[in-house]
Amino acid sequence: MTVKIYDTTLRDGAQQEKVSFSVSDKIKVAKALIDFGVDYVEGGFPGSNPKDSQFFEEAKNLDWKNTKLVAFCATRHKKNKPEEDLGLKGVVNSGVKTVTVFGKTWSLHAEKILGVSKKENFDLIYSTISFLKKKGLEVIFDAEHFFDGYFDDADFALECLEQAVKAGADNLTLCDTNGGMLPWQVEEATKVAKEKFPKISIGIHAHNDSGTAEANSLGAVRAGADMVHVTVNGYGERTGNANLCVVVPDLALKMGKKFINKIDIKKLTWLSAYVAEVGNMRPPKRAPFVGKKSFTHKAGVHVAAVSKLPESYEHIDPAKVGNSRKVTVSELSGQTNIIMLARELGYRMDKGSSYTKKVLQRIKNLESEGYVFEASKASLELLLRRMHRGYNPPFKLVDFLLLDRLSRKEVEAEVQVQIGDKLQTKIAFGNGPVNALDKALREALIPYFPELKGMKLLDYKVRILDTEKATGATTRVLIESGVNGKNWTTIGCGENITKASLRALTDALEYSINI
Numbered sequence: 001m002t003v004k005i006y007d008t009t010l011r012d013g014a015q016q017e018k019v020s021f022s023v024s025d026k027i028k029v030a031k032a033l034i035d036f037g038v039d040y041v042e043g044g045f046p047g048s049n050p051k052d053s054q055f056f057e058e059a060k061n062l063d064w065k066n067t068k069l070v071a072f073c074a075t076r077h078k079k080n081k082p083e084e085d086l087g088l089k090g091v092v093n094s095g096v097k098t099v100t101v102f103g104k105t106w107s108l109h110a111e112k113i114l115g116v117s118k119k120e121n122f123d124l125i126y127s128t129i130s131f132l133k134k135k136g137l138e139v140i141f142d143a144e145h146f147f148d149g150y151f152d153d154a155d156f157a158l159e160c161l162e163q164a165v166k167a168g169a170d171n172l173t174l175c176d177t178n179g180g181m182l183p184w185q186v187e188e189a190t191k192v193a194k195e196k197f198p199k200i201s202i203g204i205h206a207h208n209d210s211g212t213a214e215a216n217s218l219g220a221v222r223a224g225a226d227m228v229h230v231t232v233n234g235y236g237e238r239t240g241n242a243n244l245c246v247v248v249p250d251l252a253l254k255m256g257k258k259f260i261n262k263i264d265i266k267k268l269t270w271l272s273a274y275v276a277e278v279g280n281m282r283p284p285k286r287a288p289f290v291g292k293k294s295f296t297h298k299a300g301v302h303v304a305a306v307s308k309l310p311e312s313y314e315h316i317d318p319a320k321v322g323n324s325r326k327v328t329v330s331e332l333s334g335q336t337n338i339i340m341l342a343r344e345l346g347y348r349m350d351k352g353s354s355y356t357k358k359v360l361q362r363i364k365n366l367e368s369e370g371y372v373f374e375a376s377k378a379s380l381e382l383l384l385r386r387m388h389r390g391y392n393p394p395f396k397l398v399d400f401l402l403l404d405r406l407s408r409k410e411v412e413a414e415v416q417v418q419i420g421d422k423l424q425t426k427i428a429f430g431n432g433p434v435n436a437l438d439k440a441l442r443e444a445l446i447p448y449f450p451e452l453k454g455m456k457l458l459d460y461k462v463r464i465l466d467t468e469k470a471t472g473a474t475t476r477v478l479i480e481s482g483v484n485g486k487n488w489t490t491i492g493c494g495e496n497i498t499k500a501s502l503r504a505l506t507d508a509l510e511y512s513i514n515i
Helices: 023-036 050-059 086-094 107-114 118-134 146-152 154-166 183-196 213-222 244-254 265-278 300-308 335-344 354-368 377-387 433-445 450-454 467-472 497-514
Strands: 002-007 040-044 068-074 098-104 138-144 171-176 201-206 227-230 396-403 411-419 422-430 456-464 475-483 486-494
Touching: 002 201, 002 244, 023 040, 023 050, 023 265, 040 050, 050 068, 050 086, 068 086, 068 138, 086 118, 098 107, 098 118, 098 154, 107 118, 107 146, 118 138, 118 154, 138 146, 138 154, 146 154, 146 171, 146 183, 154 171, 154 183, 171 183, 171 213, 171 227, 183 201, 183 213, 201 213, 213 227, 213 244, 227 244, 244 265, 354 377, 377 486, 377 497, 396 433, 396 497, 411 433, 422 433, 433 497, 450 497, 456 497, 475 497, 486 497
Parallel strands: 002 040, 002 227, 040 068, 068 098, 098 138, 138 171, 171 201, 201 227
Antiparallel strands: 396 411, 411 422, 456 475, 475 486
């Protein structure tokens, strides 16, 4: 059985708090989904608001290849005839060839929310779908609250589906709108629907309120569903929707399912990061398959095993979804962690050598002081470089002086920097000690390393490690820097917050020179 992937990131996903797509953003995401190979892209409610109307107009200019653009709407208003209903008019006028209509299939909603009788609800479904079919559209019936309705009043829920089928619906999508179902419940109800309507395509639309959206989607496919509604990164209202980045690889790599379109699963990690970027969201670091941490190994035993046989601690080859293996270094590390990271940098390290043991001990000592190299790979790379024979640092901070007065708004910083055989002394002013030191260091270094002109400090984080020591506590400073689209993080620790910041800052500058 082939499975159709129906993406609703642009409609249901956009209902997540803090996710907001402009028309331009929606076009970008649509292009990415087309390129990835999904079967359906749901664009929103045409005619309901200016943004969605403009999107559907501009979407006409896209090359949709084998992907279908879908408009979304409700069944007609109970007081309107189909041909008079503004929502249905918006769909028809949008120029799409596929529409998804959502209608009530839980008697509680029909009677208490819509305020219609069961019979009237049946007519809303039938008349709406009949009208759209007469317009030549492919119609997907979104059976809202189907599972809640089925377990409350199965006869009513199934009769709603019956009315949709009689009206000509091409697909019946069963919705766990409240996200409260468990996999075996979804399988049971989906199996009943498939047995009752064996010739009709069955879909699943799952929400994640019980943390089972992906499991419910896979369970529905096991029970006969051949269409799965998803959003990229699981975006959606409340706790979100079934995650495309989980469902697609599970279907393809774990269940052996084929898709109608040729989905390029190697672009999965890229798709996740790209849509997050467009939606102004942080990419999910710990997400299955696509997160930066998905194939990260920290414990020495794990790393040693993976270096010999990757499948010993990896459920798939990360390259299959466009991801990659990462090895972190910490107090839990073994020599293999260090050796693998050194290889990435082009250094040769031998297991059991005194040099390797020395590096590992140095890392463990620093982590006991508060350093966390998992979060600051740039500082770790510099540590390996500095401990490698033959490495000459581009500069050395010899000394610094700070002058901060209550009567002055700016802080004065003086630095002495050794560059080769020259000693540079520079003074700069900033709105705080770190800013002043950054300016003074750049003034000393840029004449020798002009590439530092483009480097920017993107983030500055401070954490107190042992709060019981109050103002005498050890401070951990993380500085994120970037240039030309490449970002890196450096770290400094100590009881003196200024010196801790300066360590992270000088690491950031040295790393930028070494790129």
